[in-house]
Amino acid sequence: MTKPRLLFFFTGLPEYESLFTIACRLKIRGKVAPVCFSPLEVLWREPRLRSLVATSGLEVMFRPNRWLKLFPKRWLRRGDAVVTMVDPTIDSSSSRSRSQAMLELGTPTIFVQHGVIQSKFNLNDDCRDIHYRSRLLLTFEDLIKPEVLSEETRANIRKVGFIKPVLFPPRAPSKPLPDHDRAVLLCHSFRWAGRYGEGDITRFYNLVEQSAAENPRTLFIVRSHRGKSRAPYRAQDQALARVPNVVFSNAHEGPLKGMMMTDVLGLADICISTASTAILDSVYMNRPTAVYENDQPVFRKLPNIDSVESLAAFLSQPGTADIAAVQAHYGNVSENIDTACDVIEATMKSL
Structure with a gap:
């Protein structure tokens, strides 16, 4: 039986921090096939990512960032759904062309909260009744401002806890710091x-x-x-x-x-x-x-x-x-990641 394919775009360090371990865990569990892309440029900004990816067992396709942005539908057609850190309906980032392509193709999306405070999600001053088209929303906690999201959107939320592990052991500064206690x-x-x-x-x-x-x-x-x-x-x-x-x-x-x-x-x-x-x-x-x-x-x-x-x-x-x-x-980060994988697998099975 063919496994459902779940797309991950590790555009920069925020995506690696919040999504990489989830992709690795899904691959180990074997019910969903992660299909992963990342711009080459991110390896220049953080060289430690090379060894992280190499030892993870996860296959990541590295391409120049302009290619990933220029032909979004080409990459989106390689999966059955996409994990995203911003719902495609409200994306105003540099990746908005990919989000627009998701909407045009009707690609199912799974939203993963990455910031404890996010605009158009749970900020005090956000407008109200915002609608997300994502089939599933994974959150750190119960919504602190439920009225920000539409009732239909709130029905797709699953609380999983904090899911951002420490990727690397802390490294030393490049230059000495002032003497201090x-x-x-x-x-x-x-x-x-x-x-x-x-x-x-x-x-x-x-x-x-x-x-x-x-x-x-x-x-x-x-x-x-x-x-x-x-x-x-x-x-x-x-x-x-x-x-x-x-x-x-x-x-x-x-x-x-x-x-x-x-x-x-x-x-x-x-x-x-x-x-x-x-x-x-x-x-x-x-x-x-x-x-x-x-x-x-x-x-x-x-x-x-x-x-x-x-x-x-x-x-x-x-x-x-x-x-x-x-x-x-x-919650415990590792246990939370397993909980996230449980609900992702259930959602992918239902597509």
């Missing part, structure tokens, strides 16, 4: 237009600068989403970079150049982040974790940092962060 990683998502304004950004950078001055033996590592420098906070980055015990985790320059979130967490003793998946990355690496100015109904078991005083209190007693409760809420 402990390291605090501070992550932010200020790229998110509409969610954060100029005042939010200014408060964050003032807090880091003042805390660094008060804790000269603490190294403060500042990381934006995916380590990318963007115009709304570039001037603040440049000013804060002059502080001797502050370094930046930047994707393209500096001593932490090209390091993944889990690499940087390997250097950190404590993590503080705006409400985002960075919190879960930290919690699952067992780092004491707090939320900076929590603006979403998540992570209520963790300390909220909204001032220099609250940051000082957390740094003095990091054990107040109940990371065990967060892990219990989102």
Whole structure:
């Protein structure tokens, strides 16, 4: 009997982090045949992917990214359904031509949540009654804002828990870091237009600068989403970079150049982040974790940092962060991946 074919497009590191292990597990289980594609360019950005793929037993077809984008229907016809991290009806990313092709071909899709907070999915300020065409939606938890999605869409949701494993052991920085007694990683998502304004950004950078001055033996590592420098906070980055015990985790320059979130967490003793998946990355690496100015109904078991005083209190007693409760809420990653495979296999069988 022919196995149903499930397409995976590992376009970049986010897809590898969230989907690769699911594809591997499905292949081992043997009920679904993963058909995997990835742009060659991603191997240049993260060379460790070569050995990851080579030792996984999973066959991945590498092609230039322009080919995968230019002829989307050619690749889509090689499978019976597609796993995606954005529903094709709302895709505005660089892969939207593939999503449009899915709609035109009527290709069934399986949506996998990849961020604890996602626009047009569970954001406080999202519009309401959004319809997804995906046959199945896999989520980390019960919807925190159910009214965002249509009733028909909600009927296709299956809660599986957090499904993002650590892909690689943390690697060392390319250059020595300033001497320090402990390291605090501070992550932010200020790229998110509409969610954060100029005042939010200014408060964050003032807090880091003042805390660094008060804790000269603490190294403060500042990381934006995916380590990318963007115009709304570039001037603040440049000013804060002059502080001797502050370094930046930047994707393209500096001593932490090209390091993944889990690499940087390997250097950190404590993590503080705006409400985002960075919190879960930290919690699952067992780092004491707090939320900076929590603006979403998540992570209520963790300390909220909204001032220099609250940051000082957390740094003095990091054990107040109940990371065990967060892990219990989102579940065991390996077991969650098996649960995801169960429902994916059942969906593929029903097509």
